[in-house]
Amino acid sequence: MSVEQKLQQRGYQLLDELTVNRSLAAKFFFLATGGFFLFLPTFLAIYAFFIGTSQDIDFAFSQVQGWLGTLLLIVLTIVLHELIHGAVMSIYGGKPRYGVGLSHFVLPYAYATSSKVFTRNQFLQITLAPFVLISVLGVLLMVLLRIPWLAIALAINAAGATVDMWVSTIVWRYPRHILAEDTAIGLRIYGKSGDRRVAHSANNLFWSFLTGFAISMVVIWIGLGFVLPVILSILGIKTLTLGIPDTPLSLYQYQRTDDGGFRSSIQFINVLALSSAVGLIYGINNSKSKTK
Numbered sequence: 001m002s003v004e005q006k007l008q009q010r011g012y013q014l015l016d017e018l019t020v021n022r023s024l025a026a027k028f029f030f031l032a033t034g035g036f037f038l039f040l041p042t043f044l045a046i047y048a049f050f051i052g053t054s055q056d057i058d059f060a061f062s063q064v065q066g067w068l069g070t071l072l073l074i075v076l077t078i079v080l081h082e083l084i085h086g087a088v089m090s091i092y093g094g095k096p097r098y099g100v101g102l103s104h105f106v107l108p109y110a111y112a113t114s115s116k117v118f119t120r121n122q123f124l125q126i127t128l129a130p131f132v133l134i135s136v137l138g139v140l141l142m143v144l145l146r147i148p149w150l151a152i153a154l155a156i157n158a159a160g161a162t163v164d165m166w167v168s169t170i171v172w173r174y175p176r177h178i179l180a181e182d183t184a185i186g187l188r189i190y191g192k193s194g195d196r197r198v199a200h201s202a203n204n205l206f207w208s209f210l211t212g213f214a215i216s217m218v219v220i221w222i223g224l225g226f227v228l229p230v231i232l233s234i235l236g237i238k239t240l241t242l243g244i245p246d247t248p249l250s251l252y253q254y255q256r257t258d259d260g261g262f263r264s265s266i267q268f269i270n271v272l273a274l275s276s277a278v279g280l281i282y283g284i285n286n287s288k289s290k291t292k
Helices: 003-009 022-051 066-091 120-144 150-160 162-171 202-235 268-286
Strands: 012-019 097-103 107-113 179-182 186-192 239-243 250-256 262-266
Touching (some): 012 162, 022 150, 022 162, 022 202, 066 097, 066 120, 066 150, 120 150, 150 162, 162 268, 202 250, 202 262, 202 268
Antiparallel strands (some): 012 186, 097 107, 239 250, 250 262
């Protein structure tokens, strides 16, 4: 007897099913990439906040043993992420299975799954636990041991959890009594008579992210590159820094020159971070309003 048939005997019916197809895999890969550029400066900013802005937070590949060290860091982060998923599944009676794959030759992924169905709140804990635990413990290690390159691992973990976060925003909007079944490449949600499918759209999430990202990029570049320098010159302001001065977290620096002109610089990665943040927030909010 299938899981769905067993649940039907308990008064549950299939409400929603999320399955990753080729188009969706490509969009999630793009969203995760945007998430990385958002979270890397975020974790570096947290590091700078705790150790003091006078500290140097630059790092180079030589400090993480080159590309090989970076690759190992990525693999270990992914493994830990999935082990945490599995550990929380075990707490709630599941028997986790682990694996890796390449969704439609587009999106590489690792997974932890279980044949057991979970309640809404159990599923939310399973889904979000790796992001929360690795972020909190990673920041503590990064600050206490003064190893800023751990921000790379934390950003990779958070970027990989972008899809987890989106799925969680969907599941959270269902009643507490619903049941969720992880299918390794998707999710099934079961509810009782009278429950309704929550409106969501992965396509709308993606295109809204792109819209928010693009508009933010244009506004930031025009604002910082043209409008703000003119305003500062008119006001007679000699210097201005947005962000943490003399660190990679300095978003914008402006300085008047002796001949009446000015010099300004913009940190591109931080522009990406701000644009990604706006895009993700706008995308997640808009994905609730349309169903496809």
